[in-house]
Amino acid sequence: MKPVIINFPKRNRLLNKVFNTIEVCENEAGCLTHKQELDVVIERLGIGKNVNYTIKVNPKLNNNKTEAKRQDGQFITIIEGSEPDAKIHYVFFSCESPAYTRNGYIVSKLPVSYRAFCNDTHKDKTFNVFLLSVKDSGVTMRDEKLYKGNVVDFKNVRDAVNDYQTFAYKLCRTLGINILNFDMLDWGENKKNETIAATPFKSIKDMKLMRNKMTKANNKSSYIIENAEDTILYGKTFGNNGFEIILMAAAAKAITKGTVYLWQIKDVKRLNNKEDRKPSPITAENLELLGNLGIECFDELQDYSPNDEALNDGDARNQAEFMKNLMLKFGSDEKKCYLCDCNIQKLIIASHIHRVCDINKETDISFEEKRVKAVSRDNGLWLCANHDKLFENGLIYFDDRGQMQVSETELTDNQCDYIEQITAQDSKNIKAEHLTDEMKVYLSLHRRRTHH
Ligand SMILES: [Zn+2]
Numbered sequence: 001m002k003p004v005i006i007n008f009p010k011r012n013r014l015l016n017k018v019f020n021t022i023e024v025c026e027n028e029a030g031c032l033t034h035k036q037e038l039d040v041v042i043e044r045l046g047i048g049k050n051v052n053y054t055i056k057v058n059p060k061l062n063n064n065k066t067e068a069k070r071q072d073g074q075f076i077t078i079i080e081g082s083e084p085d086a087k088i089h090y091v092f093f094s095c096e097s098p099a100y101t102r103n104g105y106i107v108s109k110l111p112v113s114y115r116a117f118c119n120d121t122h123k124d125k126t127f128n129v130f131l132l133s134v135k136d137s138g139v140t141m142r143d144e145k146l147y148k149g150n151v152v153d154f155k156n157v158r159d160a161v162n163d164y165q166t167f168a169y170k171l172c173r174t175l176g177i178n179i180l181n182f183d184m185l186d187w188g189e190n191k192k193n194e195t196i197a198a199t200p201f202k203s204i205k206d207m208k209l210m211r212n213k214m215t216k217a218n219n220k221s222s223y224i225i226e227n228a229e230d231t232i233l234y235g236k237t238f239g240n241n242g243f244e245i246i247l248m249a250a251a252a253k254a255i256t257k258g259t260v261y262l263w264q265i266k267d268v269k270r271l272n273n274k275e276d277r278k279p280s281p282i283t284a285e286n287l288e289l290l291g292n293l294g295i296e297c298f299d300e301l302q303d304y305s306p307n308d309e310a311l312n313d314g315d316a317r318n319q320a321e322f323m324k325n326l327m328l329k330f331g332s333d334e335k336k337c338y339l340c341d342c343n344i345q346k347l348i349i350a351s352h353i354h355r356v357c358d359i360n361k362e363t364d365i366s367f368e369e370k371r372v373k374a375v376s377r378d379n380g381l382w383l384c385a386n387h388d389k390l391f392e393n394g395l396i397y398f399d400d401r402g403q404m405q406v407s408e409t410e411l412t413d414n415q416c417d418y419i420e421q422i423t424a425q426d427s428k429n430i431k432a433e434h435l436t437d438e439m440k441v442y443l444s445l446h447r448r449r450t451h452h
Pocket residue numbers: 337338339340341342383384385386387
């Protein structure tokens with residue numbers, strides 16, 4: 001028989017109560033309040049039935065840092081076999097009760113455990129979730145009463161699963177996280193979600209669609225821009241929604257080949273149109289997690305300039321910030337060509353009116369002023385690949401009233417007809433609410449460059 005060691009955290013409100021961790025002495029599995037249920041967890045991990053195991057509390061984690069950390073967080077670790085070839089299983093316990101948890105307990109608590117898992121240096125490791133149900137009713141998750149005695153039901157996750165949880169479970173699937181007792185969930189009237197939650201997201205579009213479905217348009221806390229080469233997630237990385245965006249970024253990295261950027265934005269208030277709690281920067285731990293996952297982070301809250309002149313050879317380009325500003329101006333993270341109906345995300349470009357290569361050549365302004373121009377929301381439009389090239393080459397341009405003009409002298413009649421055909425008649429002109437004085441200046445610079 002391979003030795004099996006189960007490690008419990010010393011301090012975790014939920015696990016303390018569920019398993020009686022505080023009273024558990026080393027090696028005394030008998031002290032566990034729910035030993036039978038823990039046996040079920042072991043069985044479902046594929047370790048076996050009626051396994052003899054040793055209990056340890058608050059061990060040091062096999063962390064990749066020089067100083068190992070004590071196990072903390074809402075998870076246990078199970079070590080199967082002997083070091084150095086031992087296999088380690090992380091099991092995160094989530095208390096699933098939609099009635100008490102507005103935003104999904106799993107999403108807000110999981111990143112801490114997932115971080116420990118990512119830092120774990122065992123070659124053979126798995127990350128698992130075991131869902132618990134609150135038995136008591138009429139109390140909130142924060143109510144101490146909830147944690148007294150036999151508070152959870154291991155047999156059935158009693159409350160019907162909501163859309164938000166379905167989304168969280170699908171994020172788990174995308175990250176390769178096993179849900180050990182998925183079959184115990186009560187789907188209630190949401191039965192169709194069972195199939196949805198059983199498979200990973202296939203694409204960024206999938207993930208966006210579902211996220212949009214469950215959040216009201218005016219209450220979005222995160223935005224995702226999908227480009228041909230990369231994906232950019234914008235949002236806050238603190239609070240419950242913040243944990244969600246971290247998992248979404250991790251999931252995006254798992255389903256796309258391109259680079260994934262996570263951009264923490266300062267003006268969350270302007271994104272969802274309501275007051276928000278005071279923002280705080282990305283924590284060092286989350287930065288480390290995202291870094292380990294290969295996700296590049298930017299944080300507007302910190303005095304951080306990704307386009308420092310010295311680092312960037314004086315190039316004022318900052319495409320992610322430019323896109324964010326266009327998104328704020330035009331109001332959606334579903335990119336759509338300003339001049340036609342094309343909304344194929346990978347074909348829509350954040351098109352500059354006054355090009356960055358020309359801004360870079362300007363000699364009479366400071367680098368900071370160049371940066372402002374390069375990312376200005378008034379210096380751009382979302383355009384499809386066709387309209388972007390036509391505009392860049394000056395084959396189409398806008399007059400001072402914002403009306404689109406075709407450069408007839410450079411084109412045959414047929415070509416002019418083609419441009420008319422691919423351009424939506426009702427969106428040929430820049431709308432009054434978009435046509436600011438600053439935009440007029442950029443449009444005139446474009447005309448000057450293209451000789452109109
Ligand atoms: Zn177009």
